[in-house]
């Protein structure tokens with residue numbers, strides 16, 4: 687398969703549908719004539735066509751008949767409805783790539799009665815080409831097609847191929863939700879900075895610069911995080927005083943483990959509900 691000649695279909699022209707289109711057009715230089723987007727809203731379809739010169743349709747048949755690779759970019763709760771329109775109508779050679787959170791590879795295959803399925807989980811930063819995408823493909827997907835799929839996914843940023851839904855669900859807590867944890871901590875630090883009489887805009891600058899510096903240090907160092915923290919804290923010093931509270935009887939570690947357990951429980955509820 688030659689990437690430039692593949693016909694892509696995208697079901698769902700929302701936030702992530704647009705990210706897919708943008709990556710295909712701008713990163714992979716796929717012709718707009720080879721991308722067909724389907725969305726319920728005429729205004730949205732036309733706007734994507736104007737912005738990226740892609741084709742659009744409101745008919746499932748157009749996607750089914752004309753696309754070799756079909757992205758499912760609708761919300762998980764919309765999957766059953768979409769699947770009911772695709773099931774038993776997909777020819778064997780079609781490759782379905784889901785970006786829906788929480789819906790397992792087996793769940794997608796079953797609803798679509800189709801084997802060649804790839805489950806991916808991009809994160810928010812895919813919007814700026816700096817994402818991390820977790821993915822796994824059904825064993826029926828050929829090696830040469832996997833290479834194409836990998837090229838497509840790489841256009842959103844870094845890719846990590848895994849071997850189970852369980853790993854996608856667990857790692858999503860790092861790659862998908864991780865930015866929210868960092869923003870949560872940033873908010874706490876920003877509030878504390880403002881409480882010291884620093885203006886809001888400056889407080890944000892202080893926190894973002896600190897975060898950026900710490901991340902570069904983390905990136906460039908071959909030490910693990912515990913060693914880096916130890917390097918920053920001296921015996922009887924103030925950093926140690928903060929961790930005396932946070933890590934007393936492993937409190938913060940236990941809170942995080944409980945939070946992750948709760949999130950995994952939620953993932954399983956979502957997949958049971960929407961598959």
Ligand SMILES: NC(=O)c1ccc[n+]([C@@H]2O[C@H](COP(=O)([O-])OP(=O)(O)OC[C@H]3O[C@@H](n4cnc5c(N)ncnc54)[C@H](OP(=O)(O)O)[C@@H]3O)[C@@H](O)[C@H]2O)c1
Pocket residue numbers: 697698699700701702703724725726727730759760761762764767768785786787807808809810
């Ligand atoms: N946003 C993220 O950062 C992110 C990251 C990773 C993964 N994801 C996954 O990406 C998927 C899409 O998320 P999103 O944020 O892009 O959602 P979104 O903005 O709501 O986009 C979905 C689009 O699909 C349309 N749609 C609904 N049913 C349809 C149908 N039967 N046929 C064609 N189009 C249909 C929706 O219309 P309506 O508005 O009328 O429903 C909407 O325009 C989700 O499954 C989510 O889990 C999102």
